[in-house]
Amino acid sequence: MAELTEQQAADFRKKCDDFLETYAYKQGQGVPSYDDQKAFLAAAAGAGLAGVAYDAAYGGGGLSQAHDKIWREAQGNYTMMSGAFIISHGMCVPMVSEYGSEEIKKRYLPDAISGKTLFCQMFSEPGAGSDVASLQSRAVKDGDEWILNGQKVWTTTAQIADYGVVICRTDPDQPKHAGISMFIVDMKAPGMEIRPIHQIDGGSEFNEVFMTDVRVPADHLLGEYNNGWRMATAMLMYERVAIGTAGSGKINQPTYKLLLKAAQENGKVNDPVVRQQLMTIYSMETTKALVAQRTKAEQKAGKTPGPGGSLGKLFGSNIAWYMRECALEIAGPQTVAWEPDAENGSERQRIFLNSFQSSIAGGTDEIQRNIIGDRVLGLPREPGVDKGVPFNELKVGTQA
Structure with a gap:
């Protein structure tokens, strides 16, 4: 599609602004509930603003990446x-769009894009966290179906998800990075058990998922048989871009604004140490936003994102670490505690408590540094003693 003219860009930007003024929460208005989010996405789909750059045949807007950039920029002025x-x-x-069959895309993408259905991702296991390739969940072919057994953990939003993208071992005689396949699974299917994990902020965003003889249609294999590690790597790249570029429609400093408000409320905004901390956060968030925009620009070709997504993800974690230090300096115990009668605490306190997951979720900081060193900087890889060894001969994960 040709580049937008100035008039076309201005017209589309006005359409986005008009829609958001009607349907979106203004910044500081609170956090939308899950039902509010579904209603917003349904309205966006009706206006052609959900999945802007996806093909209209699959429920998208059928527009260009330039349109999508304008849409993200407009959303940056409102609450996510x-x-x-x-x-x-x-x-x-993105994975279903890139690797799903025509039938799978037509079946799942329209409802997912419009928010009618929700997908979750199931990779991590009790014995396979940072080393996801050590996963032990199994998928065995049985006629026109696959039978899945195993356990996943730290699965975000599994308790409200309709479907999941899961990786399981399909050939234990292969080395651990081979013999893995990816599937779409119905989260309400017989044999699926979901147990929420209670968090320090009172929420239950993460879950344990147990699969016991869960049957999946044969055509719900996503990508090629035994090629799941390449698929998982591609999905992790999408994940790191999603985390590292969240809210990157424009140059923005949400953490700085949060801490600035706290400093003003506590009379510390003129403290030279606090002012230095605030400006450091401001600079870090501005840099992260610029990196995020570059990462998004690199996706214009419509290809799976590369390892550069780890840069934004890691930098976001660094910001969270520094934010916690500053918040304690500015607000003290108010940062982590609230009155018992305060419903779930304040937005600021929940952000602080949830920030600890930033260095784990989507891959630990150490994993991101390894990826950046190996695939971005071209440094030598760490030696792998299990290279070429069949998985069933390894003592990894919870295998004894």
């Missing part, structure tokens, strides 16, 4: 209206 869908839209939808 689809936070619960960041995995569904940022990871699962």
